[in-house]
Amino acid sequence: MNTRILVILSLLLGIGAVLHFIMPPIYGVTPDMMLAMMFIGIMLFPKLKYVSVLAISTGILSALTSNAPGGQIANFIEKPLTALIFFALFLLIKDRVNNKIGVPVLTAIGTMISGAIFLTLALYVVGLMDGVFLLFFATAVLPAAGLNTVLMIIIFPVVQQILKRSKPITV
Numbered sequence: 001m002n003t004r005i006l007v008i009l010s011l012l013l014g015i016g017a018v019l020h021f022i023m024p025p026i027y028g029v030t031p032d033m034m035l036a037m038m039f040i041g042i043m044l045f046p047k048l049k050y051v052s053v054l055a056i057s058t059g060i061l062s063a064l065t066s067n068a069p070g071g072q073i074a075n076f077i078e079k080p081l082t083a084l085i086f087f088a089l090f091l092l093i094k095d096r097v098n099n100k101i102g103v104p105v106l107t108a109i110g111t112m113i114s115g116a117i118f119l120t121l122a123l124y125v126v127g128l129m130d131g132v133f134l135l136f137f138a139t140a141v142l143p144a145a146g147l148n149t150v151l152m153i154i155i156f157p158v159v160q161q162i163l164k165r166s167k168p169i170t171v
Contacts, residue, residue, distance in 0.1 A: 012037040012038075012040055016058070017061055031144035032114070034061065034062055035110070036107065036148045036151050036155070038058045038086075039106070042054065042086055046091060058083070062079055068122055069122065070124075071122055074125065078121060079114075081117055082110060085113055090106060107148050119133055
């Protein structure tokens, strides 16, 4: 594994953690900003070994910082699943769709997939599967998907430019 790439991935993860801490809750639920940083890492370095390390690290850090009931178990399972699904979707469209369209659309889809998996697991752990899924999905996941999408539209081109101007990194 390339040490430079691992350093960049850890920086993205750290930025995601900081964003997670400063993000105010929406209807009592804090949107997962580490998810957007994980998506950036996957799109910048689309190799299974990097995706795996990033997904497991993000899952552990998300589990450690989660305030949601059942969130520790849910985050630890959900992040690797979401990362692999996002990685597969990214590989499917990366050469077929323009980044200006593909990146925001994938981010929105990835965030909704992540939210659905997280809610299913967390609600199962807590024992609240009686009709609250749609309420939580509408009030927490959809705003988080919108926020992550806007964040990605702004941050992804900046990160790409920084990497192009710095020493070239071969993947």
